Amino acid sequence: MVKKNWFLxxxxxxxxxxxxxxxxxxGGYFQHVLILIMMWIIMATAWNLLGGYCGQVSFGHAVFFxxxxxxxxxxxxxxxxxxxxxxIVGPLLAxxxxxxxxxxxxxxxxxxxALAMLALGExxxxxxxNWEPVTAGAVGILTSRTWGGEKLPYYYIALAVxxxxxxxxxxxxxxxxGYYFVSIREDQDAAEGLGIPTTRYxxxxxxxxxxxxxxxxxxxxxxxxxxxxxxxFNLSAISIMMILAVMMGGAGTLWGPVFGAAxxxxxxxxxxxxxxxxxxxxxxxxxxxxxxFLPDGIIGDWDKIKRAFSRKEPVYAGGE
Amino acid sequence: xxxxxxxLITGLxxxxxxxxxxxxxxxxxxxxxxxxxxxxxxxxxxxxxxLVLFESFGLHPYIGMxxxxxxxxxxxxxxxxxxIERVFGVETILPESQVLLxxxxxxxxxxxxxxxxxxxYQSTYTPFSGKCFYLGGMSISAPYLVSFGIAMAFVAALxxxxxxxxxxxxxxxxxxxxxxxxxxxxxAKRITNFTFGLGTALAAAGGALLLPVFxxxxxxxxxxxxxxxxxxxxxxxxxxxxxxxxxLLLGIAExxxxxxxxxxxxxxxxxxxxxxxxLFLPGGLKKIIGR
Numbered sequence: 001m002v003k004k005n006w007f008l009x010x011x012x013x014x015x016x017x018x019x020x021x022x023x024x025x026x027g028g029y030f031q032h033v034l035i036l037i038m039m040w041i042i043m044a045t046a047w048n049l050l051g052g053y054c055g056q057v058s059f060g061h062a063v064f065f066x067x068x069x070x071x072x073x074x075x076x077x078x079x080x081x082x083x084x085x086x087x088i089v090g091p092l093l094a095x096x097x098x099x100x101x102x103x104x105x106x107x108x109x110x111x112x113x114a115l116a117m118l119a120l121g122e123x124x125x126x127x128x129x130n131w132e133p134v135t136a137g138a139v140g141i142l143t144s145r146t147w148g149g150e151k152l153p154y155y156y157i158a159l160a161v162x163x164x165x166x167x168x169x170x171x172x173x174x175x176x177x178g179y180y181f182v183s184i185r186e187d188q189d190a191a192e193g194l195g196i197p198t199t200r201y202x203x204x205x206x207x208x209x210x211x212x213x214x215x216x217x218x219x220x221x222x223x224x225x226x227x228x229x230x231x232x233f234n235l236s237a238i239s240i241m242m243i244l245a246v247m248m249g250g251a252g253t254l255w256g257p258v259f260g261a262a263x264x265x266x267x268x269x270x271x272x273x274x275x276x277x278x279x280x281x282x283x284x285x286x287x288x289x290x291x292x293f294l295p296d297g298i299i300g301d302w303d304k305i306k307r308a309f310s311r312k313e314p315v316y317a318g319g320e
Numbered sequence: 321x322x323x324x325x326x327x328l329i330t331g332l333x334x335x336x337x338x339x340x341x342x343x344x345x346x347x348x349x350x351x352x353x354x355x356x357x358x359x360x361x362x363x364x365x366x367x368x369x370x371l372v373l374f375e376s377f378g379l380h381p382y383i384g385m386x387x388x389x390x391x392x393x394x395x396x397x398x399x400x401x402x403x404i405e406r407v408f409g410v411e412t413i414l415p416e417s418q419v420l421l422x423x424x425x426x427x428x429x430x431x432x433x434x435x436x437x438x439x440x441y442q443s444t445y446t447p448f449s450g451k452c453f454y455l456g457g458m459s460i461s462a463p464y465l466v467s468f469g470i471a472m473a474f475v476a477a478l479x480x481x482x483x484x485x486x487x488x489x490x491x492x493x494x495x496x497x498x499x500x501x502x503x504x505x506x507x508a509k510r511i512t513n514f515t516f517g518l519g520t521a522l523a524a525a526g527g528a529l530l531l532p533v534f535x536x537x538x539x540x541x542x543x544x545x546x547x548x549x550x551x552x553x554x555x556x557x558x559x560x561x562x563x564x565x566x567x568l569l570l571g572i573a574e575x576x577x578x579x580x581x582x583x584x585x586x587x588x589x590x591x592x593x594x595x596x597x598x599l600f601l602p603g604g605l606k607k608i609i610g611r
Contacts, residue, residue: 057416108598111355114416115549116598119591122546130584185413235542236427243420252413281431287424292403295412 023155031151035223037265038158039216043238044245044257044264045165046212051243052251053173054205055185056106059114060121062238063101064094064210066128068217069232073141074134083143083225086218094214095207102206106199109188118235125233140228143221154223161219165212170254172208181205185252213242244287250297259299322457327579328572329458335571336468337529341544342551343478343563344522350495350558351515354408355419358399359523360545361426366392366524367536368433374444381444382470385528389521396520399425401513426541434538441535449532467529474525475564482560491515495558543587550594556606565605 023031043065051057071093072086105116128135147153172178180201183191192198221227232238241264249260267286271279294301341363348356366388373384403425407418451462482488493501494511502508526544534540551570555562570590577589597604 051414055414057414057419059419104595104599111416111419112553112598114419115355115553116595119546119549119594123588123591126585126588130582240420240423240427244424247414247417247420278431278435281428281435284424284428284431288403288421288428291417291421291424292406295407295410295417300413 019159024152028149028151031155033265033269035151035155035158036269037262038155038162039219039223040242040245040261040265041162041258042158042165042212042216042219043242044249044261045162045169046209046216047242048246048251048257049169049172049181049212050202050205050209052246052253052257053178053181053185054202055181055188056202056205057110057114057243058117059235059239059243060117060119060124061209061213061242062121062233062235063117063124064098064213065217065220065238066124066229066232067094067097068214069221069227070128070135070141070217071214072218072221073143073227076143077136077141083222084146086221087215090218090221091211091214094210094217098206098210099203102203103199106202106206118239121233121235121239125229125235128229128233135229138228138230140226143225145225146222154219158219158223161212161215165215166254166258168208168212173254177201177204182252247287247297248290250300250302253297253299256297256299260297263298323579325456326458327575329460330464331572331575332568333461333464333468333571334575335568336471337526337567338544338547338551338571339564339567340471340474340529341523341526342548342555342567343475343560344519344526345548346552346555346558346560346563347491347495347515347522348519349552351491351498351512352404352408353498353557354404355422355549356516356519357419357423357545358426358429359520359548360541361429362392362396362520363523363527363544364536364538364541365395365429365433367527367531367540368437369524370528370531371442371444371536380446380448381528381531382466385525388528389524392524393517393521397513397517400516404516405509405513426545430538430541437538439537439539441537443535444531446532461533463532467532471526471529474522475560478522479560487514491518492558546587547590550590550597552604553594554597554604556604559604559606559609561609562604562606565609 019034023034026034043061046064047058047061068090069086071090072083075081075085075089076083101117101120105113105120108116129138131137173181180191180196183194183196184198184201188198217232220232245260245264246257247260248263249258250256268279268283271282275282290297294304298305341359345356345359348359366385369388369391370379370381370384373379373387374381404418404421407421410417449463452459453462454460482492490501490506490511491514493504493506494508494515498508501511530544547570551563551566554570555564555566570593573593574586574589578586581589601607
């Protein structure tokens, strides 16, 4: 076991050095892809805290992403304050709005919770499109980029946020909170019976989840320098893809979402470059196959994949 | 007063069409107890089938809906049998993966349709689509009225099917208590596949009824899917009477929202109802009506 731990640490260390040292030598497009990867890692890790560990599958995390993006955008629009303040205001806004959302929707279970979040996500999109005096409506908000065409600073910011997100997730799931989250996911009634205040602990999972999703939104807003309700509150492009990235990697594992997010971004960029518009068809098909054959994701079902390739007889732990 | 009456009638007529689509959904959700997000996309496929029939053979959607319903029944049956069935009841970390599967299917179907027909807006406009007549200052659109009539005929036929025939009663039994139905000798798996096909065929009928009055494009289904859910939750899962009353209620509420608040917030009215019902009336109108 000790040997294996060293091996893992070495890989992590090498990976860490690589993501810090290599990007300056890459071209603009690859830097762009790396920024996208970091953004999706933040979002997938954040979603995984609430969805993967606590079992509250949210189909409306675009609410927090959008609020995170609009926090800075609105400051800039109304008072001309630098959108970088959005890195603080955006996530806070997401948390402040997220707490009442959680208090209302956590009374619902399973698929009903998912649907309620979906409805909320769509409601926010419609409200931000129609509430023109405050949000500028469908026109969106255009800001200016601090560093012009330079991508590297944005990459390091996104990387730092992603590292922070993974660290916070790591600390949370290895603490008392993490075990409480898992117990709620596995059997809410039993958890309640053991004296865990489930709604409160769901909120404890929601707060960091909303915060980091909002932070990803703020990074997005600063990097793209343009937001409009239809992109940042999008159901299929944000809420659903966040879940897909997590599911591809493996929900309820620390590195699953990281792996899934990287795979998702690379796949979607590569498919778009190679086969063009058909990639929008190939992508959901890949999702279908993953859910049908690897329901726990690539990291979560790693043993299953290894078995399939080594052609060994499956070993059932239970009494089958 | 005229405005009030106008709003009420328009809402009622559109609500009837919603009800047909939503009854398909409520049957599927009642029997399978999973959330089916592919429903709207299949409705859209039916609309495109009607469009092709209209453009190549001149069949009005009201006639084209019959072949469309048959085709969609088969598609729904096969999707359920060969794909959704597989993940039904598999032990995973997140049981909601089924929901995601149906959603991924919906996105894939949309893209297939987009590749074939492009994203352009299309319609089956006939002189009939613009016809309307007046009743005491209120205008009533003829295609809406005919669609509403056909929709109600479908609801009535379905009600008779579910209460009077053996197959229909098996569907109701499976929806009420799957285990008990199996003990009574109902082949629950076969019934589930059949119900999925039937529900999808009803969605096809609803889509065809919408076609004479609305535009058609590959993403047309998003709001209708949302409406289906709202109606299903409002009416109670598996209840046809609940879905009918829920559909009419939602149609009226939406039209009132659009008239007296703002047309942009039309869909928000539905979502607000949805969340309120989830919180304060779990089980839906079924609880009140009692069936």
